[in-house]
Amino acid sequence: MFLSVAIVTLFLPKQPRFKYEYEKGKLWMNQDLISPYGFAIEKTPDELEKDRQDVLKSVQPIYKLETEVMETEVQTFLTDFELKWTTAGEKPGAKGHYKNFGISLLNSIYQRGVMTLSKRYQRSGPNYNFQLVQNNVSEQLNTVETFTLDAANKYAEDEIKNNAAIANKEWLLSIVKDRIKQNYIFDELLTERLEEEGLRNISLTRGMVQQGELIVANRALITPEVYQKLESLKNTFEKDDRIRGDKRVIFIGQFLLGGLIVSLLMIFLRLFRRDIFQDNRQISLILIVITSMMVTLSWAIQFKIPNVYYIPYAIVPIIIRILFDTRLALNIHLLVVLIAGFFVPNSFEFAFLQVTSGMVAIYSIKNLVKREQFLISALLILSDYFICFVGISLIRNGSFLQIEWVSFIPFIISVLLSLLAYPLIYLFEQIFGITSEVSLMELTNTNAKLLRELSYKAPGTFQHSLQVANLAEAAIYNIGGNGLLVRAGALYHDIGKMENPQYFIENQNRGSNPHDSLSYEASAQIIIRHVTKGIEIARRNHLPEIIIDFIKTHHGNTRMDYFYQSFLKNFPEKFVDENIFRYPGPIPFSKETGVLMLADSVEAASRSLKDPDAKSINSLVDRIIDYKLDQGQLNNSNITLKDIAMIRQIFKSMLMSIYHVRVDYDL
Known part of the structure; x- marks a missing residue:
């Protein structure tokens, strides 16, 4: 407990709580709030975003003029021109005109400038202002005054087309187009630096609240302006070490x-x-x-x-x-x-x-x-x-x-x-040995390995367990309890009978009973042993302890009266140790285990009825439950008299259709 509290306290943020709760548009239900100290009014996120957008709009993109581009491309044009002139198919006298016109056309394009437009700055249309830097001198221009690559190519095409002295227009156009490059280069790094500087200079506050100034009066409406003052006061209180303590x-x-x-x-x-x-x-x-x-x-x-x-x-x-x-x-x-x-x-x-x-x-x-x-x-x-x-x-x-x-x-x-x-949940189950309802759902699957083995080795016991599960589950749902748990417990409560299934009447063929050749004490011990064997089998198959509790308690510490009374009747002169005929216990200690004991005994006893009818079933259920009560088997199970009455009624109604015969010694 101490460690848990210490860990939680250690990790919790160490800042005091602002003692007022408030909402925009509601009434201020506290006393008049007077500013205890001066503080700045913080801007709202919307205001800060507007300032940010204004800064970004005010910063014009920076382009650098690369003068070497024009010089290089014009010189390359002259070289290409000389090499390709022989393919132009023109008279030698036209060479000078072609050359001079091409140089003039490139000069006019580069002097106007060739650039690539950025969609980031096309906020109000395709064109925008920018700063052109040349020799550390900045000049403001607009993109409408410059060429893009496409526009420059179109301009060159139109100029050559309109010049009548140029006969082989396609030849000259191809050479000129190859030499059109960007000479206005976007300086992204410098532009972002200017933007960051502008954003850093944005003021996070707008105005001040002086010490002693009324922030909001009792029952006044919390307007957006008042709300922002309250938010600013709260943030100042929680951030300032001198104030928060x-x-x-x-x-x-x-x-x-x-x-x-x-x-x-x-x-x-x-x-x-x-x-x-x-x-x-x-x-x-x-x-x-x-x-x-x-x-x-x-x-x-x-x-x-x-x-x-x-x-x-x-x-x-x-x-x-x-x-x-x-x-x-x-x-x-x-x-x-x-x-x-x-x-x-x-x-x-x-x-x-x-x-x-x-x-x-x-x-x-x-x-x-x-x-x-x-x-x-x-x-x-x-x-x-x-x-x-x-x-x-x-x-x-x-x-x-x-x-x-x-x-x-x-x-x-x-x-x-x-x-x-x-x-x-699965992880916690494995670490702490706790059984959740998810695991119980898996255990109640009749295709589970242990239940399949029970149905194969002791089919009568398996059917008995199913009937007990139905009885117990119906009862626990009505009196309150874990129905899934009691069903799982009922399905596994008799798994110990797998060791010697033939000694239990539900698994015997008619006319064959191995108890006929045994003493009453030996028969009793074989029957009683199915509890301890069930516990061994359950633990060997890693069943949860909460299920093993049903195996331990489903007979409590009751006496096996069939063999006990038979021994007294046949050997009245002999001393008998009653514990030989008694189950080891303990008695049930929960509603679920108590209900299972009753359901198990009632279902087993109902199989001994020769001609079951409403009267005999009512009498049987009352007799079995009264016997368990008289023996004190339900003293620790937290079952009330009202619960007992409900259990009687449910068992009676559900047993009306059961017509099996069974000897009473397994009670």
């Missing part, structure tokens, strides 16, 4: 709150779940789950994730519900949400969302009988988040049009992450 004192406060939460949890366990309170493994598991969630929240706050609702808070009640029970899951979830509320913004809204989603998670897996319930639970949690999100948005904004649907994305991711609970 000593971190060591904050640590003490957090330790006290964490200690209180864990203490309340321990008190709850001590009062209502003493079995968990006395089991260090289970307490360790619970504290690990709580500590892990709180550390995850602390990391999320410290790393400033965009939204705390990305954290899958519903994972805690899911894990605790499946590994333990509904009441404990709800109690732990409430405590975890309460402590988290001190460190998240809009704590009431956070608590409302998480408490309702946790309740939905717990209720949706109240009776886990199919794996598809995992996905159904996730959908129900998402539906709860959606309803809460829409409701809170409508209360806050008063309009459907102002709902920010993109803000619902964190909830979707949170629900998807909550599905990680199921592999974590």
Whole structure:
């Protein structure tokens, strides 16, 4: 407990809580708020984004004039011209005109400039202003005054086409086009440097609130302007070391709150779940789950994730519900949400969302009988988040049009992450030796290896176990309890009979009974031994202890009256040790084990009825249950008289159709 509180306290952010809760558009329900000190009013994200866009618009892209490009390309043109002139098919006297016109055309293009336009700066149209740098001198131009490569090629084509003195236009155009290159080169590095400098100079504040100035009056409307002042005051309070106080004192406060939460949890366990309170493994598991969630929240706050609702808070009640029970899951979830509320913004809204989603998670897996319930639970949690999100948005904004649907994305991711609970449950089961309802579902599969072996070696016992499972499950559902657990226990309670199946009447052929050749003491010991053998088989096959409890207790410490009374009748002069005819126990210690004992005895006894009818079945059920009560077999099982009455009624109605005959010695 101490280690858990210490770890949580160590990781929690060490900043004091701003004591006021407020929302834009609502009334200020506290006393008049006077500024305790001067502080700057921070700009809103929208204002900062507008300033950023203004800065980016004000910075013109920088282009450098590369003079070497014109010189190089003109010289290359002359070289190409001389080499290719013989292919022009013109008179020698026309050579000078062709050459001079080509040089003049290239000079006019490069003097105007050739560049590539950037879509980034085409905000108001295809053209934009830019700065041209030449010899460290900057000149503002507009792209409308320059050529792009395509425009330069089109210009050259038009000029050559309009010159009547040029006969072989295609020949000259091909040479000129090859020599048109960009000479205005975009300087991306310098442009970005200017933009970054401009962004760094953006002011994050707009105005000041002086010490002693009224920020908001009691019951005044929190306008956007007032809201921003409150946000600025809160941020100043939480960031300024001189204001927010000593971190060591904050640590003490957090330790006290964490200690209180864990203490309340321990008190709850001590009062209502003493079995968990006395089991260090289970307490360790619970504290690990709580500590892990709180550390995850602390990391999320410290790393400033965009939204705390990305954290899958519903994972805690899911894990605790499946590994333990509904009441404990709800109690732990409430405590975890309460402590988290001190460190998240809009704590009431956070608590409302998480408490309702946790309740939905717990209720949706109240009776886990199919794996598809995992996905159904996730959908129900998402539906709860959606309803809460829409409701809170409508209360806050008063309009459907102002709902920010993109803000619902964190909830979707949170629900998807909550599905990680199921592999974590398996991990916790293996580490802490706890059996979840997921494992119970696997155990109740009649195709499981041990149950298949039972159906092969002792088919009568297998059928008996199925009938007992049906009786016990129906009863436990009506009186309250874990139906899946009692069904699993019923299916495995008689697996010890696989060792000597022929000694049990349900597996015997008619007319053949091996007990006829045995003494009463030997027969009793063989029958009783199926309990200890069942425990051995269960442990050898790694069945959970919670299932082995059903094997131990399904006969309690009752006496095997058939063989005991037969011994007394036939050997009245001999001394008899009654313990030879008594099961080792212990007696049932839960509702589930108690119901199984009753279902097992009633189902077994009902097979001995010769002509079953309503009267004989009613009499049989009452006799068996009364006998167990008289023997004190249900003293530790937490079953009330009202539960007993309900069990009688259910057993009677379900046994009306059973017509099997069975000897009473296996009672």
